Amino acid sequence: xxxTKERLNAEVTVRTKALVSxxxxxxxxxxxxxxxxxxxxxxxxTALFLLFPVVVTVLMAFDARDYIGxxxxxxxxxxxxxxxxxxxxxxxxxxxxxxxxxxxTAAAAAIGAxxxxxxxxxxxxWRDFVTTMFLSPLVLPGVxxxxxxxxxxxxxNQVPVFLKLFAGHLIITxxxxxxxxxxxxxxxxxxxxxxxxxxxxxxxxxFFTITLPLAKNGIAAGAxxxxxxxxxxxxxxxxxxxxxxxxLPLALTTLIxxxxxxxxxxxxxxxxxxxxxLLIVLDRVLGLERAMGHGTNRIR
Amino acid sequence: MKxxxxxxxxxxxxxxxxxLFLVFPILIVLNESFHTFEPGRIGSVEGGPLxxxxxxxxxxxxxxxxxxQTYVLAICSSAVSIVFAFPIAYCIARAEFAWMQKxxxxxxxxxxxxxSLVRVYALELTFGSxxxxxxxMSIMDINTNSRLYINFVILAGLLQYCIPMxxxxxxxxxxxxxxxxxxxxxxxxxxxxxxHLTVTIPLSIRGIVxxxxxxxxxxxxxxxxPLILGRGRILFISNLIYSRFSEIANYPSGAAISIVMMVLxxxxxxxxxxxxxxxxxx
Amino acid sequence: MNVLELKDVTKKYGSFTAVENVSLELxxxxxxxxxxxxxxxxxxxxxxxxxxxxxxxxxxxxxxxDVGQLKPYERNVGxxxxxxxxxxxxxxxxxxxxxxxxxxxxxxxxxxxxKQMLSLxxxxxxxxxxxxxxxxxxxxxxxxxxxxxxxxxxVLLDEPLSALDAKLRLELRIELKEIxxxxxxxxxxxxxxxxxxxxxxxxxxxxxxGGIVQRGAPTQIYQSPANKFVAEFVGRSNWFQVxxxxxxxxxxxxxxxxxxxxxxxxSPPSGYNGGSDLCVRPEHIELIDSAAPEALRxxxxxxxxxxxxxxxxxxxxxxVVVELPGKARVLAIRKNAGRIQGLAPGxxxxxxxxxxxxxxx
Numbered sequence: 046x047x048x049t050k051e052r053l054n055a056e057v058t059v060r061t062k063a064l065v066s067x068x069x070x071x072x073x074x075x076x077x078x079x080x081x082x083x084x085x086x087x088x089x090x091t092a093l094f095l096l097f098p099v100v101v102t103v104l105m106a107f108d109a110r111d112y113i114g115x116x117x118x119x120x121x122x123x124x125x126x127x128x129x130x131x132x133x134x135x136x137x138x139x140x141x142x143x144x145x146x147x148x149x150t151a152a153a154a155a156i157g158a159x160x161x162x163x164x165x166x167x168x169x170x171w172r173d174f175v176t177t178m179f180l181s182p183l184v185l186p187g188v189x190x191x192x193x194x195x196x197x198x199x200x201x202n203q204v205p206v207f208l209k210l211f212a213g214h215l216i217i218t219x220x221x222x223x224x225x226x227x228x229x230x231x232x233x234x235x236x237x238x239x240x241x242x243x244x245x246x247x248x249x250x251x252f253f254t255i256t257l258p259l260a261k262n263g264i265a266a267g268a269x270x271x272x273x274x275x276x277x278x279x280x281x282x283x284x285x286x287x288x289x290x291x292x293l294p295l296a297l298t299t300l301i302x303x304x305x306x307x308x309x310x311x312x313x314x315x316x317x318x319x320x321x322x323l324l325i326v327l328d329r330v331l332g333l334e335r336a337m338g339h340g341t342n343r344i345r
Numbered sequence: 346m347k348x349x350x351x352x353x354x355x356x357x358x359x360x361x362x363x364x365l366f367l368v369f370p371i372l373i374v375l376n377e378s379f380h381t382f383e384p385g386r387i388g389s390v391e392g393g394p395l396x397x398x399x400x401x402x403x404x405x406x407x408x409x410x411x412x413x414q415t416y417v418l419a420i421c422s423s424a425v426s427i428v429f430a431f432p433i434a435y436c437i438a439r440a441e442f443a444w445m446q447k448x449x450x451x452x453x454x455x456x457x458x459x460x461s462l463v464r465v466y467a468l469e470l471t472f473g474s475x476x477x478x479x480x481x482m483s484i485m486d487i488n489t490n491s492r493l494y495i496n497f498v499i500l501a502g503l504l505q506y507c508i509p510m511x512x513x514x515x516x517x518x519x520x521x522x523x524x525x526x527x528x529x530x531x532x533x534x535x536x537x538x539x540x541h542l543t544v545t546i547p548l549s550i551r552g553i554v555x556x557x558x559x560x561x562x563x564x565x566x567x568x569x570x571p572l573i574l575g576r577g578r579i580l581f582i583s584n585l586i587y588s589r590f591s592e593i594a595n596y597p598s599g600a601a602i603s604i605v606m607m608v609l610x611x612x613x614x615x616x617x618x619x620x621x622x623x624x625x626x627x
Numbered sequence: 628m629n630v631l632e633l634k635d636v637t638k639k640y641g642s643f644t645a646v647e648n649v650s651l652e653l654x655x656x657x658x659x660x661x662x663x664x665x666x667x668x669x670x671x672x673x674x675x676x677x678x679x680x681x682x683x684x685x686x687x688x689x690x691x692x693d694v695g696q697l698k699p700y701e702r703n704v705g706x707x708x709x710x711x712x713x714x715x716x717x718x719x720x721x722x723x724x725x726x727x728x729x730x731x732x733x734x735x736x737x738x739x740x741x742k743q744m745l746s747l748x749x750x751x752x753x754x755x756x757x758x759x760x761x762x763x764x765x766x767x768x769x770x771x772x773x774x775x776x777x778x779x780x781x782v783l784l785d786e787p788l789s790a791l792d793a794k795l796r797l798e799l800r801i802e803l804k805e806i807x808x809x810x811x812x813x814x815x816x817x818x819x820x821x822x823x824x825x826x827x828x829x830x831x832x833x834x835x836x837g838g839i840v841q842r843g844a845p846t847q848i849y850q851s852p853a854n855k856f857v858a859e860f861v862g863r864s865n866w867f868q869v870x871x872x873x874x875x876x877x878x879x880x881x882x883x884x885x886x887x888x889x890x891x892x893x894s895p896p897s898g899y900n901g902g903s904d905l906c907v908r909p910e911h912i913e914l915i916d917s918a919a920p921e922a923l924r925x926x927x928x929x930x931x932x933x934x935x936x937x938x939x940x941x942x943x944x945x946x947v948v949v950e951l952p953g954k955a956r957v958l959a960i961r962k963n964a965g966r967i968q969g970l971a972p973g974x975x976x977x978x979x980x981x982x983x984x985x986x987x988x
Contacts, residue, residue: 073536073698073700073701074536074698074701076536076537076538077536077537077538077698080537080538081537083432084432084436087429087432087433088432088433088436090429091429091433091508094501094504094505094508095456095505095508095509097471098464098467098468098470098471098472098505099456099459099463099467101467101470101471101477102463102466102467102470105470105477115477115480116477116478155358156358156359156362157359159355159356159358159359160355160356160358160359160360162352162355163352163353163354163355163356164356166352175356178363179359179363181367182367184562184610184611184614185566185607185610186565186566186568186582186583186603186606186607186610187566187568187583188566188568188583188586188587188603189371189374189586189603189606189607190367190370192370192374192586192587192590192599192600192603193367193369193370193371193373193374193603194366194370195590196370196373196374196377196596196600197365197366197369197370197373200373212365212366213366215362215366216362216363216366216367219359219362219363223359273458276460277460277461277462279461279462279568279569279572280566280568280569280583283587284587284590294460294461294462294569297462297466298462298569298572298573301462301465301466301469301573302572302573309466310466310470313460313462313463313466313467316459316460316462316463317459317463320455320458320459320460321455323458324451324454324455324458328451333447333450333451333454334447334450523710523712525708525709525710525712526712526714528677528679528699528706528708528712529706529708529712529713529714529773530714530725531678531679531698531699531700532677532678532679532699532700532704532705532706533700533725533726533729533730533773533774533777534700534703534726534728534729534730534731534777535700535725535729536698536700536729537698537700539729540700543714543725544714547716548714548715548716
């Protein structure tokens with residue numbers, strides 16, 4: 046405690062020393078307004094950079110011309126969408142992709158949900174370690190996973206291509222379902238479970254009446270991430286497929302490299318539609334912000 | 346305890362998938378990388394002598410180039426992403442109206458979820474040698490077939506991923522930051538720029554490092570972007586591994602490159618997380 | 628001259644008017660409390676003075692200079708945030724030095740000034756600590772030192788004690804008052820806590836729905852509230868709804884309440900059109916034995932029998948709830964002096980209060 050005298054001393058010095066000099070303040074303000082201009086410019090340039098290619102693609106998909114002409118198209122038509130519907134190469138890839146994504150999503154959601162449940166019951170130290178292990182495929186380059194799986198399957202005779210693709214997609218989607226289920230489970234407070242137990246439910250009943258219904262949204266969000274990842278993969282699938290069984294992204298890769306046909310633009314617009322549908326579903330089941338808070342931050 | 350063991354059984358399917366489809370394959374890659382390649386043969390000879398030749402080979406300048414190519418572009422894209430993403434993330438995180446925040450985040454998440462093929466194709470259609478911007482490029486006397494230009498297009502491809510990703514990560518970091526801290530700096534006489542440099546940025550350093558790390562990881566393992574936008578003239582390490590497999594079937598060499606790439610990726614994570622911790626303490 | 632002068636300040640957020648036509652002036656060295664419930668506009672007023680919100684109308688003057696359009700860093704206002712907003716990555720000394728650095732203090736003067744400020748808030752020797760190594764009370768004192776270090780023209784305190792626990796609050800309240808007085812800081816305290824407002828402020832301004840309702844010394848605010856809102860917001864009170872007023876005798880009028888109770892109070896000013904509400908502070912109600920003679924009955928007193936419903940002993944005070952005829956319930960607060968310790972629920976008592984203590988709205 047300071048004595049009154051010491052405090053009075055402090056008081057005197059505080060009052061006598063006016064530290065604030067009345068310097069011109071214009072420069073500070075000028076820097077400030079420059080910053081505002083710079084930030085506005087950054088936002089504008091970035092928005093243009095991110096959105097312009099998408100806009101170009103959408104407009105070109107409706108181009109009525111036979112060739113890729115100057116932008117923007119002079120006339121619009123839906124002819125490329127008509128061609129897309131007749132393109133057997135793309136359709137075959139789409140069917141495989143859809144089937145594969147559905148199978149992968151179902152398996153990854155089930156396996157991931159079970160694993161996440163087991164993880165959530167562990168002690169914190171084990172939980173962190175096991176989670177890190179299971180999330181590791183996210184930081185491994187897809188090419189390495191694909192290459193490794195290729196040599197792994199070479200050890201067996203004649204594994205069906207679809208099965209190989211399924212294995213590859215399972216390993217890259219499982220981290221998403223595990224993580225999102227963990228997110229869903231983390232939102233359930235321990236007191237809810239304790240409340241149910243104190244009301245007479247046994248452990249199994251608590252699981253089916255409290256835990257599972259509340260974790261449902263996390264599992265669903267994980268499934269959506271898994272589906273989107275499976276529908277989008279190139280690096281792993283490339284090693285697993287052959288000329289008969291291939292996925293949509295592989296078909297598109299080949300087409301983009303070999304042709305200048307705007308059918309691809311039409312396919313791209315169709316995929317954008319699919320993306321929007323997935324996003325709306327994701328927003329419904331978990332909320333975009335909450336989902337992305339955990340979906341993007343792939344490495345901690 | 347009986348129930349504890351029963352609960353661990355739930356982990357079994359996931360463990361099986363990981364061991365079968367991740368651990369085994371990587372061990373096989375590791376094993377393969379120490380074997381000798383015989384031209385004309387797919388895969389190495391079983392039981393042959395072990396060798397380090399596949400690794401030694403990587404020290405040749407030709408290979409160094411691929412690694413340099415990959416890492417330089419990945420670092421560039423990560424750095425540019427942070428510079429562009431931070432102010433945007435700040436504006437979104439501190440948006441005055443909730444609907445503005447929701448709309449911006451939805452748009453960015455939409456871009457993230459967009460198929461990578463769609464994005465790459467959109468870039469090719471826009472910036473490619475026959476793309477819609479080609480006439481503009483020729484007016485500005487930019488050669489769309491030069492190596493430098495292709496590098497720029499690949500960089501643009503990486504940025505299409507890294508900027509939205511970084512924005513989302515940084516929004517999270519900035520939202521965790523007490524807005525009163527920046528206000529305190531302003532009320533103490535610091536102009537906005539100084540307030541951000543001394544308070545906002547140092548306190549979101551963990552988010553910045555995290556965004557940089559994610560961008561780097563995406564960049565160094567990029568496959569489709571250089572595959573298409575590189576037009577076969579610029580290859581990343583991932584593409585090199587694939588061509589070892591598809592073109593000359595030199596599995597041992599591809600395996601060695603894979604192992605090196607993997608070690609580098611893990612090193613990067615280790616270094617960056619150490620960096621984040623030490624920066625936060627300082 | 629006034630250090631701070633707000634004239635007809637108005638601020639709107641979309642269709643919501645946060646502050647409307649607020650005028651305030653503050654003399655040097657005075658402490659003014661802005662008190663009101665959340666959403667009353669007090670925080671917006673604070674942010675306008677600090678420069679974080681630009682008013683839509685009216686003027687803000689600090690030391691005679693119009694600062695309405697100046698950025699926060701262009702006005703010398705010291706701000707103590709509710710959660711202190713100490714920079715967690717800087718030491719105590721760096722926190723205190725921050726404002727001096729940007730307000731252009733000579734570098735040579737800074738170290739000695741840090742020392743001064745820290746000894747002023749009794750934190751000498753804590754220079755190298757980080758905020759997370761300090762207790763809540765210490766953090767608050769660092770924040771105060773940081774705000775005062777640039778010798779601001781006006782100091783703004785935003786709910787300064789709300790983050791502290793009850794015991795520490797009293798201690799720091801006294802200390803805060805002492806420090807503010809010793810440096811002669813012209814201060815505005817913004818708070819929703821009446822105890823904080825009444826104890827810290829030389830004067831109190833009550834805000835409600837974006838405007839100022841009453842300004843006065845703390846005792847004045849409590850004893851003669853300007854309207855029903857102030858009476859209800861500051862302190863505890865018992866309310867009676869009047870359905871009609873009866874005859875007036877010697878400056879006192881009888882009112883019949885909705886509970887059917889007759890209460891005498893000061894006669895309303897002329898032009899009063901048959902009143903609405905009566906208010907009695909709980910400490911003005913005396914409880915005596917119901918068997919006692921009605922000595923106090925008269926035009927200037929109210930006296931009625933009732934039944935004790937609840938007795939709660941809260942340390943120095945005892946809160947007694949009494950049910951009067953017609954189911955009206957009143958709270959009486961007595962000092963815990965042992966005199967009424969015999970009170971128990973179910974007991975019959977006589978509630979007595981002076982007609983002069985009844986507020987009419």
